[in-house]
Amino acid sequence: MxxxxxxxxxxxxxxxxxxxxxxxxxxxxxxxxxxxxxxxxxxxxxxxxxxxxxxxxxxxxxxxxxxxxxxxxxxxxxxxxxxxxxxxxxxxxxxxxxxxxxxxxxxxxxxxxxxxxxxxxxxxxxxxxxxxxxxxxxxxxxxxxxxxxxxxxxxxxxxxxxxxxxxxxxxxxxxxxxxxxxxxxxxxxxxxxxxxxxxxxxxxxxxxxxxxxxxSDLEGSLAPDASGQSAAGDEAPDAELADSDVEVRVRTTGPRFALAVDDRGRQGLIPAYAVRRLLGIKGRIDVNDHVQVNDVLRARAKENDKGFYFIPTSLVE
Missing domain, CATH: 3.30.460.10 (Beta Polymerase, domain 2)
Known part of the structure; x- marks a missing residue:
């Protein structure tokens, strides 16, 4: 061999x-x-x-x-x-x-x-x-x-x-x-x-x-910036979009935002800062701890050059 x-x-x-x-x-x-x-x-x-x-x-x-x-x-x-x-x-x-x-x-x-x-x-x-x-x-x-x-x-x-x-x-x-x-x-x-x-x-x-x-651009639309200014979705909305109160149903939810739709078929983001403000707490939260799929919420619709948002006025107890 x-x-x-x-x-x-x-x-x-x-x-x-x-x-x-x-x-x-x-x-x-x-x-x-x-x-x-x-x-x-x-x-x-x-x-x-x-x-x-x-x-x-x-x-x-x-x-x-x-x-x-x-x-x-x-x-x-x-x-x-x-x-x-x-x-x-x-x-x-x-x-x-x-x-x-x-x-x-x-x-x-x-x-x-x-x-x-x-x-x-x-x-x-x-x-x-x-x-x-x-x-x-x-x-x-x-x-x-x-x-x-x-x-x-x-x-x-x-x-x-x-x-x-x-x-x-x-x-x-x-x-x-x-x-x-x-x-x-x-x-x-x-x-x-x-x-x-x-x-x-x-x-x-x-x-x-x-x-x-x-x-990076999406993150800038979902959270307040370092200077303490509100996120894009929390700016003053156009007059025609300042719905006094609309009913929305949550379709998906996650740590940073939820996605909801109203009875006119408009889809909008529910950002974490808006949920945190409604809860009256400070610090980081996970949206999906407080907002679940199929939850029906009352919210105000807002739109700017970054996107379309639903800012909730109440959460499901």
Whole structure:
């Protein structure tokens, strides 16, 4: 048997042993970090919109894919041949992976800042951070890759890779069939694919930035600004819209606002500041704690260049 075949068999056996010996530890580290990420996502969002940070995607790399990557890295001289099963994790550092999908670039930056903050990480040790957003990879790929060392109850700590992407950055991989062109994959990108993939990445990045601008503009319409001025929806309405009192039915509700409709079919936002003022309390509130779907309220209609609002004059007891 040739030395090359002997080495292949040796690597195969080491990967098999690593998966047999360490899978429980990998699962523990994955679950521990998932809990940390979900808890910090809730804190960062302050219960405003949980869909902005999605921490539901995770995997332990399939054994055959880990073996392929190990062989490739050793053959290319990018990793020293493992001497034992424990070295497999050193050579293939993304066996355990978690993907955080963010609604916008600012949410992506917010989550990355938490992961890179030693005070917030606690016992989680930062091993490596690769910023593929600024600048992106030559292919157009954008994401933050953060590798953490996670302590477990038995054995050595586990390396976990966290990829932090916007939803559009993640969609780029699907739209460009990225898996077919990864290192070691069957296909090589030609000039046409490369050009189109880069152009798509640039367009999706522009959409991401526009979404950020829209979100900032919406926030300015829903909450008082720092100077203490009322929000746009609390300004004096036009005379024809100063309904003395209209009846509205709530269609949807959330932490920052509710959406209601009146008997004329007009839809309007019920902002948090208006509910808080009616309750006579200070500080932050969640609208959905006080306004429920199908509630029928009395309200005044107001409109300005930001939108159409219902300012409630009473709440359901």
């Amino acid at each position: 040739s030395e090359q075949l002997i080495e292949v068999d040796r690597l195969d056996a080491l990967v098999l042993q690593a998966y047999r010996d360490r899978r429980v530890a990998w699962e523990e580290a994955r679950d521990q970090l998932l809990g940390w990420l979900k808890g910090h996502a809730a804190d960062l969002l302050d219960e405003s919109d949980e869909s902005r940070l999605d921490v539901s995607h995770h995997r332990i790399k399939a054994e055959d894919r880990a073996l392929d990557k190990l062989r490739r890295r050793v053959a290319e001289g990018r990793a020293k041949p493992p001497r034992n099963a424990g070295d497999v994790e050193r050579c293939v550092r993304d066996i355990v992976g978690i993907k955080v999908l963010c609604k916008s670039p600012r949410d992506q930056s917010m989550m990355c800042a938490a992961l890179l903050d030693a005070d917030q990480r606690g016992e989680l040790e930062l091993v490596e951070h690769k910023d593929h957003v600024d600048p992106p990879k030559a292919s157009g790929y954008r994401a933050h890759h953060i590798i953490l060392r996670v302590p477990v109850s038995k054995g050595q700590p586990v390396l976990v890779e966290v990829q932090v992407k916007t939803r559009l950055q993640d969609a780029w991989g699907e739209l460009t069939h990225e898996d077919l062109y990864k290192p070691g994959a069957a296909m090589k990108p030609g000039p046409f694919h490369t050009s189109v993939a880069r152009a798509m990445a640039a367009m999706l990045a522009a959409v991401d930035n526009m979404a950020d601008d829209l979100a």
